[in-house]
Amino acid sequence: MLAAVGVAGVEDLFSEVPEEVRRREPLALPAAVSEAELLGELRRLAAADTPATSLVDFLGAGVYDHYVPAVVDAIVSRSEFATAYTPYQPERSQGVLQTIFEYQTAICELTGMDVSNASMYDAGTALAEASVLAGGQTKRGRIVLSAGVHPEYRQVLATETAGHGPRPQIVDLPAGAVTDSQALAAAVDADTAAVVLQQPNFFGALEDLAAAAGIAHAAGALFVVVADPLSLGLLEAPGVLGADIVVGEAQAFGNAMDFGGPGLGYLAVTRKLMRRLPGRLVGETVDADGKRGFVLTLQTREQHIRRQKATSNICSNHALNALAALVHLSWLGKEGLPELAALCARKAAYLRARLLELPGVDAFTAGPVFREFAVRLPGSAAELAEALVPRGFLAGVPAGRFAAEFSAGADLDGVLLIAVTEKRTRAEMDAFVAAVADYLTGAEVGRG
Amino acid sequence: MADSQRRTIYERSCCGRRAFSLPALDVPEIPLGELLPAGLRRAAPARLPEVSEVDLLRHFTELSTLNFGVETGSYPLGSCTMKYNPKVNEVACRLEGFAGLHPYQPEALAQGALELMYELGQWLAEIAGLARTTLQPAAGAHGELTGLLIMRAYHEAQGRAPRRILIPDTAHGTNPASVVMAGYEPVAVSSDARGGVDLEALQALLDADIAGLMLTNPNTLGLFDENITEIARLVHEAGGLLYYDGANSNAVLGISRPGDMGFDIVHLNTHKTFSTPHGGGGPGAGPIVVRDILEPFLPVPLVERAADGRFFFDYDRPRSIGKMRTFYGNFGVLVRAYAYIRGLGPDGLRRVSEMAVLNANYVLEGIRDLFDVPFQRRCMHEFVVSASPLKQHGVRALDVAKRMLDYGLHPPTTYFPQIVDEALMIEPTETESRDDLDTLVAALRAIVGEAEAQSGMLREAPITMPVRRLDEAEAARHPVVRQRFPEDEDDGA
Numbered sequence: 001m002l003a004a005v006g007v008a009g010v011e012d013l014f015s016e017v018p019e020e021v022r023r024r025e026p027l028a029l030p031a032a033v034s035e036a037e038l039l040g041e042l043r044r045l046a047a048a049d050t051p052a053t054s055l056v057d058f059l060g061a062g063v064y065d066h067y068v069p070a071v072v073d074a075i076v077s078r079s080e081f082a083t084a085y086t087p088y089q090p091e092r093s094q095g096v097l098q099t100i101f102e103y104q105t106a107i108c109e110l111t112g113m114d115v116s117n118a119s120m121y122d123a124g125t126a127l128a129e130a131s132v133l134a135g136g137q138t139k140r141g142r143i144v145l146s147a148g149v150h151p152e153y154r155q156v157l158a159t160e161t162a163g164h165g166p167r168p169q170i171v172d173l174p175a176g177a178v179t180d181s182q183a184l185a186a187a188v189d190a191d192t193a194a195v196v197l198q199q200p201n202f203f204g205a206l207e208d209l210a211a212a213a214g215i216a217h218a219a220g221a222l223f224v225v226v227a228d229p230l231s232l233g234l235l236e237a238p239g240v241l242g243a244d245i246v247v248g249e250a251q252a253f254g255n256a257m258d259f260g261g262p263g264l265g266y267l268a269v270t271r272k273l274m275r276r277l278p279g280r281l282v283g284e285t286v287d288a289d290g291k292r293g294f295v296l297t298l299q300t301r302e303q304h305i306r307r308q309k310a311t312s313n314i315c316s317n318h319a320l321n322a323l324a325a326l327v328h329l330s331w332l333g334k335e336g337l338p339e340l341a342a343l344c345a346r347k348a349a350y351l352r353a354r355l356l357e358l359p360g361v362d363a364f365t366a367g368p369v370f371r372e373f374a375v376r377l378p379g380s381a382a383e384l385a386e387a388l389v390p391r392g393f394l395a396g397v398p399a400g401r402f403a404a405e406f407s408a409g410a411d412l413d414g415v416l417l418i419a420v421t422e423k424r425t426r427a428e429m430d431a432f433v434a435a436v437a438d439y440l441t442g443a444e445v446g447r448g
Numbered sequence: 449m450a451d452s453q454r455r456t457i458y459e460r461s462c463c464g465r466r467a468f469s470l471p472a473l474d475v476p477e478i479p480l481g482e483l484l485p486a487g488l489r490r491a492a493p494a495r496l497p498e499v500s501e502v503d504l505l506r507h508f509t510e511l512s513t514l515n516f517g518v519e520t521g522s523y524p525l526g527s528c529t530m531k532y533n534p535k536v537n538e539v540a541c542r543l544e545g546f547a548g549l550h551p552y553q554p555e556a557l558a559q560g561a562l563e564l565m566y567e568l569g570q571w572l573a574e575i576a577g578l579a580r581t582t583l584q585p586a587a588g589a590h591g592e593l594t595g596l597l598i599m600r601a602y603h604e605a606q607g608r609a610p611r612r613i614l615i616p617d618t619a620h621g622t623n624p625a626s627v628v629m630a631g632y633e634p635v636a637v638s639s640d641a642r643g644g645v646d647l648e649a650l651q652a653l654l655d656a657d658i659a660g661l662m663l664t665n666p667n668t669l670g671l672f673d674e675n676i677t678e679i680a681r682l683v684h685e686a687g688g689l690l691y692y693d694g695a696n697s698n699a700v701l702g703i704s705r706p707g708d709m710g711f712d713i714v715h716l717n718t719h720k721t722f723s724t725p726h727g728g729g730g731p732g733a734g735p736i737v738v739r740d741i742l743e744p745f746l747p748v749p750l751v752e753r754a755a756d757g758r759f760f761f762d763y764d765r766p767r768s769i770g771k772m773r774t775f776y777g778n779f780g781v782l783v784r785a786y787a788y789i790r791g792l793g794p795d796g797l798r799r800v801s802e803m804a805v806l807n808a809n810y811v812l813e814g815i816r817d818l819f820d821v822p823f824q825r826r827c828m829h830e831f832v833v834s835a836s837p838l839k840q841h842g843v844r845a846l847d848v849a850k851r852m853l854d855y856g857l858h859p860p861t862t863y864f865p866q867i868v869d870e871a872l873m874i875e876p877t878e879t880e881s882r883d884d885l886d887t888l889v890a891a892l893r894a895i896v897g898e899a900e901a902q903s904g905m906l907r908e909a910p911i912t913m914p915v916r917r918l919d920e921a922e923a924a925r926h927p928v929v930r931q932r933f934p935e936d937e938d939d940g941a
Contacts, residue, residue: 001882005809013805014703016672016826021704028574032793035536042787046545048560053548062774063551071467071501075508077538083517085528086729088861090920091913092853095515096728099508102457105931109494115929118729121586124774132629152774159747159770160593163600163631206488234480236490249774256542259561260551260775262586262731274927280729285923288908292454293915297923303589303625304864308634313625316587316719320727330457330504334496336468343470345483350475368484389554397552426474 052257052394056428058351060372060419061202061397062123062150063260064252066230066340067423072254072327076320086280086316090295091287096319097294100282103326110232111246112239113268118280119322120265120314123249124156127196127226129267129278129312130245131157132165134194134222136276136311143194144169144187146179148201149226151405166193172407176366177203177374181211188219194245198226199238203365203399203417204372206235213242222273229253229266231370233341245269254328255321264321277301278312280319340422344371347429348420354433355418360440364415372419374399377440381416384439391435457497457507458931467501495933514914515728516858522884524811526830526861526873527620527668529698529720534791537723537784546783551775555760561779562759566751568786569735575789575797576692576714576737577707582746583735583777588695589622590772591715591734592662594747596630597769598713598738599660599689601745605767608687610659616645618668618865620695632659639867643823644673647682654682660689665709666699666828668865668873670808680710689713689742697721698877699805699829702798712739722785733781747772803878804829807885811876814889818896822868830875832868843899843906845870850917851898851909855891 007013014022033041057065076082080095087093087100100118107116120126131143143166145154158168171187174180179197188195195216197207209225216223224245225238230252232238238246251263269277275298283297303310332340348371355361360378377384381398388395399415406412420429480489499507516523523530541547549558569581585591596613603610613627617636624634635653640646645663661683666672673679683690692711698721700706706714718724719732726732738746748768749761761776792800805828812821812831819833835845849859849872861873876885898906910916 001806001810005806005813007809010802010806013802013809013826014672016674016828017700017704018674018677020677021709023702023704023708027702027794027797029571029794029797030790032796033791035791038787038791039536039539041790042540042783043543043545045560045564046543048563049545049549050553050557051544051546051548052550052553052557053544057550059550059552061552065550069468071504073542074505075512078509078512079517079519080512080515081517081728082538082725083519083530083533084515084728085523085525085530085726085858088525089516089849089853089859090918091850091910091915092516092858093514093728094914095511095513098454098456098511098514099728101929102931104929105456105458106494106496108930109496115927121590121731121778122774124771125586125590150774152771155771156773159597159772160629162597162769164629206484232490232494234484234490235488237494240491256547256780257550258541258547259549259558259779261773262733262778262780263774274929281927281929283923284928285919287916287918289916291915293918295918295920295923297920297927297929299924303621305621306625307621308624308628310621310625310628313589313593313622313629314587315589315622316717316726316730316732318586318727318731319729320725321731323728326457327504327508330497330499330507331467331501332496333466333468333498334461334493335466335498336470337496338490338493339468340470342480342483343473346473346478347475349478349483368488386554389557394550394553401552422471425471429475 055392055394056432057394058396058418058420059394061417062249063257063263064419064421065257065423066252066421068254068256069328069331071331072324075327076324081323082320087296090293094293097282099323099326101284101294103322104282106326106329107266107268110229111227111268112237113246114271115274115277116266116268117277118282119318120267120279121318122263122265123226123247124153125160126247126265126267127153128157128160130224130247131161133245133273133276134224135166137222137273138193140166140193141191142166142169143196144171144192145196146171147173147406148177148179148203148205149196149198150202151402153226154405177201177205177364178366179207181208181215184212185215188215188221192219192221194222194224196224196226200228200231200370200372203374204369205365206368209238209241217242230341233337234345244273250325254324262318262321264318264325275301276311279314279317343422344420347424348373351420351429355436358437358440371421372417374415374417377414377416379414381414387439388435393432393435456931457499460499460503460507461497463498465498465500467499467504521856522880522888523858524860524874524876524888525858526875527695529875529877531723531877532879533723533725534788537787540787541780541783547780559759562751564783564786566753566759568782569751571789572716572735573737575701577705578714578737579740580743580746581735581737583782584747584772585734585736586773586778587730587732588715588717588734589626591736592622592626593629594772595691595713595715595736596626596632598742598745600630601769602742603659610657612657613659614653614661616663616667617867619662619664620668620693623662623693642825643669643671644675645679647675647678650679650682654686656687658686658688660691662691662693664693664696666696669823669832670827670830671823671825672828676709695720696829699801701801702794703801712742718781718785723788724781724784731778731781733778745769800878807876807878807880810885811874811889815892818892830873832871832873834868835870835872838899841899841903843903845872847906847909848872848895851895851906852891853910854912857888857891
């Protein structure tokens with residue numbers, strides 16, 4: 001081959017790389033290993049972890065331990081899906097194009113929106129894109145977010161849009177953790193591009209979306225909802241309640257927790273905002289014979305065509321994660337999703353009631369919840385969580401770790417955020433309540 | 449089966465069919481009306497499909513057969529590095545000790561994952577020739593935005609507020625789009641007669657308002673910019689920083705490091721260079737590596753190793769730009785990249801680039817006489833030719849690309865970079881054998897022959913695919929972007 005190329009040796013292939021930037025010594029990396037040795041090392045690293053899935057796991061806050069049916073991996077492992085690039089050649093990419101179309105439909109059905117893109121990286125980046133979209137649409141300079149929006153999503157929004165897009169403004173949560181409509185209304189003015197609520201919110205409280213939509217629209221602002229898509233098996237679709245943009249994290253559908261990534265961000269809008277949508281979008285069309293087919297469409301929104309005039313820089317997104325979500329949603333179907341959602345909600349209601357029976361444990365989240373809620377413990381939630389690990393429980397996410405993202409007056413040290421998926425059994429929850437009771441009794445003795 | 453009857457999963461739906469199985473309710477069955485007030489509950493369920501499990505598998509399996517992946521055949525899609533994705537990576541990332549980790553579980557229970565991230569960060573820094581890595585960016589474009597926001601923070605810390613970023617006219621579209629998202633203004637730099645950055649044009653543009661330069665090297669023409677150290681010197685002298693778009697890193701692993709070329713910020717596409725599968729459009733990962741002076745600005749958290757050897761997430765970084773995404777990055781993708789680098793070692797990585805460059809040059813020699821070769825230089829891991837000589841037959845680059853599908857090959861990137869008329873950008877990658885390359889060359893030679901003899905057929909190509917050319921204009925004029933249900937037909941949307 002070297003002769004065919006007309007060089008004497010491999011070195012000559014790099015003759016155009018100037019000598020001063022040529023590297024002569026090998027990279028300082030560990031030497032190669034065989035596949036068996038490699039897998040052995042990776043198994044040792046993985047064995048140094050205790051995955052949440054091996055414990056009685058009540059962690060949530062955006063990533064949830066739901067059962068992923070076997071069909072999901074069977075489909076996403078197919079190399080025709082897994083090893084394809086973005087479908088730039090539609091005649092040979094009808095498989096992925098049609099699955100994206102079907103995924104877009106599922107997201108539209110769940111959210112009550114007209115148009116969903118092909119996926120985003122995660123909820124945080126999807127929210128940042130929604131903010132930029134709202135700024136572009138309204139030509140306004142601020143975006144008002146409830147403090148009930150996940151603190152990490154708010155951090156991502158603030159970081160990503162530091163140079164471009166509306167400036168975020170946070171409305172504090174009152175006791176009970178439900179956004180106060182009056183406080184929201186007071187924060188909105190003629191420079192507000194959008195109002196953002198999360199449903200259920202970070203503490204699991206259910207927000208009054210219709211009221212917030214009214215406040216936003218009365219001021220000429222857009223209404224953005226960060227929605228847990230699994231909750232939409234039971235809860236009213238944000239689109240029905242007035243949302244202009246709906247974003248969120250859809251990891252719960254078909255995707256492993258994977259230490260938080262790659263999950264699945266989604267973003268859906270009304271028809272009116274379609275031409276401002278970031279990222280890939282698939283549309284139906286016909287071929288030269290009139291046969292049905294699917295293509296990437298409205299590509300003049302995108303960076304590879306429009307360059308600096310694009311609606312976003314996003315190129316690779318999370319297509320395979322979106323396929324996993326579509327397969328899981330198809331497996332659940334029209335009846336299974338509400339059934340799964342109700343199962344989670346009833347289990348969460350059970351655990352919440354049992355925990356609130358314990359002396360010293362108070363409700364932090366007021367009103368009804370879906371599959372996640374917060375309680376206030378008499379001592380440090382982080383210490384309780386740590387103490388329960390040896391007993392086999394991941395008690396929940398201590399809200400205190402996010403204290404910097406809430407107003408100084410918010411005392412979150414004793415607040416524990418607890419999620420209950422369909423995987424948790426009554427026996428596990430009863431044992432957990434007993435362990436919390438033991439800990440609190442012991443802790444009180446310890447303090448006395 | 450007749451293709452014209454291809455149905456969506458929604459059209460396969462049959463009332464009452466089900467695939468799901470859920471655990472029985474083992475807590476009191478509180479009526480939904482007590483659980484959630486009526487105002488919060490859905491009025492109508494989402495119209496998800498009702499299918500059996502075998503319906504579902506047949507549907508998606510059939511769709512997969514309409515797709516083309518690296519395991520289907522050669523995929524010489526320029527700038528996308530469609531190399532083989534080792535199967536062992538897929539086993540590794542599915543280990544429960546990785547896939548089953550919750551991002552908020554205690555760090556003490558995730559020491560293996562943290563060690564993997566720490567090590568991978570160090571390896572990427574060594575490969576890039578720079579100081580410190582963040583694994584947070586989810587894709588290349590996301591890495592670009594992260595790098596540009598770091599650039600911005602750096603200049604602010606210097607008490608400067610330059611507003612413009614220089615980008616060559618050959619750059620990927622994500623570059624100018626990222627520049628705008630970072631709040632900067634992109635300014636194009638023209639290319640010189642050898643396809644590199646035009647030094648005179650660069651010098652004319654450099655002033656105190658320039659925050660930096662974004663460059664791909666080798667660039668999207670597949671050419672190594674021989675003036676890179678001079679370019680770096682000029683940009684640095686003007687107070688700017690150099691950003692390396694790592695999309696073409698597959699050409700230079702262990703051969704030449706971006707840090708040694710003078711770059712300050714580098715993103716690496718794990719889904720190109722480090723063999724993580726593209727997934728039909730992601731997920732990828734776009735870690736970035738920076739020079740030591742930029743380390744304080746990296747997003748939080750970074751993985752650190754304490755004196756006692758334990759790994760932890762460091763959030764205490766007051767000058768950090770913040771968080772670029774939730775949690776820590778596309779961990780499941782990063783496991784695959786780790787496995788790839790660990791399996792190959794330093795010599796294997798260098799061999800990757802040697803073979804990638806050899807394969808590209810071999811294909812170029814095989815087809816040089818068929819097309820216009822705009823730059824008479826040694827190409828790196830990819831090259832660009834112009835199909836303009838075929839215009840005399842009424843055949844365009846697009847027609848060549850579509851016809852390649854009939855030959856069982858994925859076409860190259862077309863019409864990019866924009867400075868080459870009728871561009872075909874070909875990147876064979878190192879994992880193609882000589883036989884594969886000969887097949888690719890033979891197909892291109894046959895197609896050019898057809899252009900002369902059967903140009904009408906070429907303009908109709910592909911002719912053996914599940915669909916013929918699709919009407920993209922109509923799709924954009926009247927967008928149908930979701931399933932329509934029979935009951936929707938009256939709403940006229």
